Amino acid sequence: MNFLKRTIPLIIAFVMGVLMALQYYVPHKLSQDLLEVVTRWDRIIAGFAVFIGAYSLFHLHWTRIKRKVEGWGYSAFVFFGAIITLIFGLLNGGKFFWNDKQDGTMFDWLYYYIQVPAGATIFSILAFFIASAAYRTFRARTNESTVLLIAAIIVMLGRVPIGNYISQYIPAVADWIMAVPNLAAKRGILLGVSLGAIATSLKIIFGIERSYLGGGEQ
């Protein structure tokens, strides 16, 4: 049983890892077809994974309702929103879900008038929280934090007309910050992250990194 529970997953990860790493260096149609097939398989599996996320969210809110924890009534709106969207999505404007997606249906209406405005508003509200957090934390206590503060202010002013009114050099300096020191630091971070990603990938392929197998017995 240990063979099925531990050894087979390690073999699968090793075979898939080596196969796909080598695939990149084989410029043959078969190799390209293999990439296309496994990418499609990956998409299908990701499709199933969505149901795990949905179950998890429903389970969380159902438990809140069942246990009547404080504010449990709001969880009903999660079910209400999800069920309404699912019903109209599956109805697909009267053509039902087994046909191609139709345009201009109630499902699209829910997207345009609930998801888009609510999503944009929630993200825009972060502008206030960022400003408030910046006010509390952006104190020029050290030289490094002063540099961070000055860079942030120049970039912010450089992106709005008032920056140009204050000085015509501010937009140019903002562009220079983005194109030179910011680029250099981002490139350094990216190189470090890439080397880390390669090391982690190799550890996964050779079975050294096994955390994806999860806990549980054996």
Added chain:
Amino acid sequence: MRKNSNFFILIGTIGLFVCINIFLMASGKLPFSSDGFGIILGAGLTLAIYSFLYKDNPAFKIAENLYVGVSLGYTIIITWFNFLKPDLYDPLIVPIFSKTATRDPRYALLIPSLLGIFMLLRFSKKLSWLSRWTFAFVVGLGAGVSIPRVISAFILEQIKPSLNPVFSGGETMLSSINTLLIMLGVISVLIYFIFSVEHKGAIGKVSKIGIWFLMISFGASFGYTVMGRLSLLIGRIQFLLRDWLGILQ
């Protein structure tokens, strides 16, 4: 007493919102159609979410939970139409059950279907170990695909422009300085991230330069993010003033 006043503020706000919408529809500023009601709903959600800036309240919580529910439903439906239907249902299920199908079923798709079902067995106490096969497939595939592509796109392609010649003829003094600064920045940031060597002496000095580059980059990213959020805020205010109230043209 305070709870009562909050309740009256909420009811009053909702009442005012209803009155405004009745006026807008009666005056013809909003069409009496699904689009008109959609704009009202969008405006209501926008105001409900912004009400959190005053304090946490039932209107915000309802809008927030409704948004989560609709997003979940939307994700499931889009996953079906964009992934499961074209990649699994059409090439495998339709040819098996439809007599008019013009192509043979692709039985190879049973493998990812099985792996997908194995993943759902995560919730079974006895068979949850089968989900490891799926995770091993996905993780192994991701690891294998990423190694050569990361080397190519994120290492070689990033090193190449970092090592541009400072003077090759034809460039301005400023561009040469910029090239030098980029090289200095990349090297110093990389040295800062080497934790296996104590940051003392020359290494310490170079890593200090790396910290300065990082601070400028974090500041720039912060400024950029703030401006991005502000443009979303402007977009929402435009929606309220133009699409809903019709004040802006």
